[in-house]
Amino acid sequence: MTLPKIPRISRELMACRVAAEIQPGHVVHLGPGLPEMVPPYVLPSRGAVFHSGNGVLGFGPRPEHDIGDAQLVGSGGRTVTLLPGASIVDQATSFGLLRGGLVDVGIVEASQVSETGDLVGPVEMDGGMGSHAAATDVAEGAKLVIAMMEHTTRNRSPRIVTRTDYPVAARGCVDLIITDVAVIQVTPQGLVVREVARGWNLSDVQAITDPHLSPAPDMGYMSFWMMGGDLPSKVWKSGPEAVADIPDGATILMDGFAGPGGMAQYLIRSLREQGAKDLTLVSNTAGIANVASFGTPPGFLTIDHSLLVESGQVRKAIASYPVSPRPSQPSAFEQAYKQGDAELELTPQGTLAERIRAGAFGIAAFYTPAGAGTSLAEGKETRTIDGREYVLEQGIRADYALIRAHKADTLGNLVYKGTSRNFNAVMAPGARITIAEVDEIVEPGMLDPDAVVTPGAFVQRVVQRPADFQPYEPL
């Protein structure tokens, strides 16, 4: 094949062009190879959080002179640096957050992309060695999937092809192809060229591309300017402002193992003031703190979920322990349930935690032995695995999570104190909007990345509990 003899852009400029797709505050997965060149072209002040398959969130460029920390590598196994506000998660969480849709942009080096967006991962890197590795999870999980690659192989055959030559890592997942000559969008109508490198035109690009290319109406030269404004702040001034947009009928994850420790009491009170109705609460107890006392002074009630039940805002609870430990003193939810004012979906405690985690991490359903053979399994699919009966349980995905932590940084990274961690850490990734009520808000870099329990990527809003906030109300 005769190739157009027009200069192509450098790998550095390709990285710069890819960086221009990243909006302030985006969580961005970078796969091995070319994507690892992107971080220097994104200012730390944009607050993009770079994720590597090994569980690092918030890494920066490679260290100067390659002198790095041997225990800190990125997707490609080479040392990286951490930016202020970084955190570390294990492998299951690292891929759970990909599957769960918490990654805004996934950037993978591709060996081939088909006209329908099928992806062949970097199987031909480094002289013929490569691996799909994380490519399947990234391509299926990230909201915007960018395939970054040189337009042709070393022996000059097209990488954008009608039929792939290798097994595909993922079907129909690539949204945007950025090469050293063009920016091409994958659409249901086929491949659309949005930009070409200077000196190139559509027919030059078509000459080194298998499938048919159409020009975008506004096709132009490659632009390396970053779009989007400032990093939106996650810090909200007050509880009422943070919960103001919760609509009627919302499903809300709310913690509280039983007592007030780990309960977002300021947010609960704010939600009562706000007045949203027909809520579904997903919580361990549906509110028993104020009948179990837990150190409440005489003449007062502990603020818990009961506030919302008493104000008639709760239509349903999904809970494991929605009854008072004192039969003589039933909880607000118990009374509402008995009067037919609220529905209950009873779930064993471990199953509840696992269902929330499954919903957060893109697991549709799972088999657990808990509850098999009891009334809790009624109407559910069961299966015998290795001689033991299991029940099929489905994930729970919520609109909001109201959680409680000890400290946050302004990027939403959280640390907890003592047993107040309980359901909070599980719930944080499980909602479209997670609001954390904390005792203290610090600058990025003030929390030890190894100590962060909930990465900021899971948290959309942070509110400080007022210093004079009283976690109980008069009887």
Place this chain on the structure above:
Amino acid sequence: MLPNKVASSVEEATADIPEGARIMVGGFGFPGTPEALVKALLDRGVANLTCICGPWYAGARRTIDASALIASGQVSRVISAPPVAPGPRSGATDPSSEDDRLHLEIMPQGTLAERIRAGGAGIGGFYIPTGLGTAYEEGKEKMNIGGVDCIFEEPIKADYALIRAQAADTMGNLVYRLAQRNWNPIMATAAEVTIAQVDEIVAPGMLDPELVITPGIFVDRIVISGGANDPT
């Protein structure tokens, strides 16, 4: 009597791993790789192992990790994320036909992580969409759940997990440093016997409970490997 979890050497810690054992090996690149434990297995020549690990490198390498164990010929079966390998072998196909010695079960990296976690957490299996329409779905049960086509994935457990952490207390509580964490915390939960190679062992109470990532109940043996911090 309280069991003593501290082994005096990597040889002692791994002495009972028999031929044919299923072992998990932690690590992602250099960080978090229990190289001294792997080296003990290499030295002893334990054969016919099943190795469960993340992406590994086909061919000889200077590092001592899961790849070295697989390259040594002591492994007959690999359950892993896609290996870094030449050409199509690095894709989703089962390359066992190319090499009769090694049976490979390859899956997306996130699927492997979740299967190991499921093994540790007593989950009987789960449904996820990952890999639909690719070679990864072949031979697997499918179900539509809530409008989403999913693949059924089974849990993975092992006889032994060889993991790496920064420090342990004598009860086996572990803390990790930076990217060292990777596969280690989930593998620790999914094996009958979990053996942790650490840089330092301290008395109970010396690790901040808030910072412990792997509780000691998941860890059976701990061993200090001196000087193992340098890549081999």
